[in-house]
Amino acid sequence: MKKNYALTLKFKGTAYCGWQVQKNALSIQTVVQDALERIFGSRLGVTGCSRTDSGVHANEYVCNIRNAPELNPAKIPLAVNTHLPADIAVTSAREVDDSFHARYSAKGKEYVYHIWNNRIHNPFLTETALHFSGRLNTDKAEAFTAGIVGRQDFASFMAAHSKIEDTVRGVWYFKVEREGDLISFIVAADGFLYNMARIMSGTLLQYMTGRITEPIESIIAAKDRNKAGITLPPHGLFLNKIFY
Secondary structure (H helix, E strand, O other), X not given: OOEEEEEEEEEOOOOOOOOOOOOOOOOHHHHHHXXXXXXXXXXXXXXXXXXXXXXXXXXXXXXXXXXXXXXXHHHHHHHHXXXXXXXXXXXXXXXXOOOOOOOOOOOEEEEXXXXXXXXXXXXXXXXXOEEOOOOXXXXXXXXXXXXXXXXXXXXXXXXXXXXXOOOEEEEEEEEEEEEOXXXXXXXXXXXXXXXXXXXXXXXXXHHHHOOOOOOHHHHHHXXXXXXXXXXXXXXXXXXXXXXX
């Protein structure tokens, strides 16, 4: 009897072109499919909860495999991990009903952007956090983050070349946390536009440094990508949670 299994993964995205299969680059999806083929004996379709950009990481990433041969879900993680590289791991697996779809069943996502805020770079975080040596006052972030929350048109925070027409999304929360020299921007929403989390993080960073002085409400109301800040590089971004 064929089954639908949901797998939860962690991965470091540095060596990959993102989740989705690409013709001329190695994707996480390809590596996971290769490992699953070793376990199940056939090439199975794997549906991911998000595409993720090249170099982006995940603390929690969900994918599902339909029409898979029956196997005890408790045995799947260790079996698959035997055939995965050290930068990808299946942390759990469960059987789900046929209607479950890793992407379309998701109610929302949480992203975290990490910044190492010290004059000296941290060799252990060069691939997983943006090094920013200038002084950052996290207290200044509150006015910005409060204005982001809510259901609004976030066209100003979408990559300029994106073709998406419906740019309204609901942001549940946007928080800034600091632990020593590590600053984390944490944002959750019912959906994200292309590069939205990285553009929001870049705008907030420039707001905290004083390079952007315009109120966040004005930036949103403009519906103009040129009004928002820079797109931060992908290596500091983590897909942190998927809500179902």
